[in-house]
Amino acid sequence: MSDMQPSVLVVEDEPAQAEMLTYNLESEGFRVIRAADGSEALLLVEEEAPDLILLDWMLPGTSGIEVCRRIKLRPASRLTPVIMISARSEELDKVRGLETGADDYVTKPYSVIELMARVKSQLRRSRPATVGERLVFEDILLDSEAHKVFRGERELKLGPIEFRLLSTFMEKPGRVWSREQLLDRVWGRDIYVDTRTVDVHIGRLRKALGRHGGSDAIRTVRGSGYALG
Known part of the structure; x- marks a missing residue:
């Protein structure tokens, strides 16, 4: 699991x-x-x-x-x-x-x-x-069982929050997630986190995805939130 x-x-x-x-x-x-x-x-x-x-x-x-x-x-x-x-x-x-x-x-x-x-x-x-499946979006592969992310042949180093954010995005590519929905899914309802914290971790995830010259793949939807692709 x-x-x-x-x-x-x-x-x-x-x-x-x-x-x-x-x-x-x-x-x-x-x-x-x-x-x-x-x-x-x-x-x-x-x-x-x-x-x-x-x-x-x-x-x-x-x-x-x-x-x-x-x-x-x-x-x-x-x-x-x-x-x-x-x-x-x-x-x-x-x-x-x-x-x-x-x-x-x-x-x-x-x-x-x-x-x-x-x-x-x-x-x-x-x-x-959540059940150990591998997720693929374009050239990004997320192995949830091994807790690893690859872009092409390169392994990307992600923190635990960035890993959970990417998992959420890759489960439903194209879906727009509001900051509040991401807080519920990634941090949980029992923990108080300011919505601006989401932006900080999205920035870190984008940086990791684009580290080797690729696009960051994450789209900002003005007034709504974020989506993959």
Whole structure:
């Protein structure tokens, strides 16, 4: 697992199930956020921007199906992978869950090993650097497992913050990231950092990328933030 610890929101109203999922996810290196009902889940999706959501179908109040529908309607969270967990094993229920926007559907009782594999599979698509994947953009190669960056044949020396910034950019080339979004993704929500600090580290990353005569590849989008390419 990369040092960019991915976060998983567990939405489960049964304490024993929530504890079991939390234990296994943390053992795999994930940061776990928990919600016991649909309303709390929707609030945490907005506040915490988790990398993946494990969502129980049967919840008090707002159902898992409705929670999933709302998550997928919001522009900020529509691309967040949702794995729905349900005791409903009928094919029509699975189809309904997937049609609502769930990215995967797991029926209770389930194999924990299989569920962890499904979590990693979804993250491999949405945040590949967190599961040790190599990322490539033009002549830049980022090996998240070895924690190395190459430009052509040359290895670039990056500090840990610059490495995480580049990982974030390379996971979604072309996406514009605001300073606040980069702070959340790279520094984390629990640490207060002035947004100007982002500019300082972007400057260091640009310098490292352009050290051997290449372009720095990072684009400033006036009034919005930064993008790769």
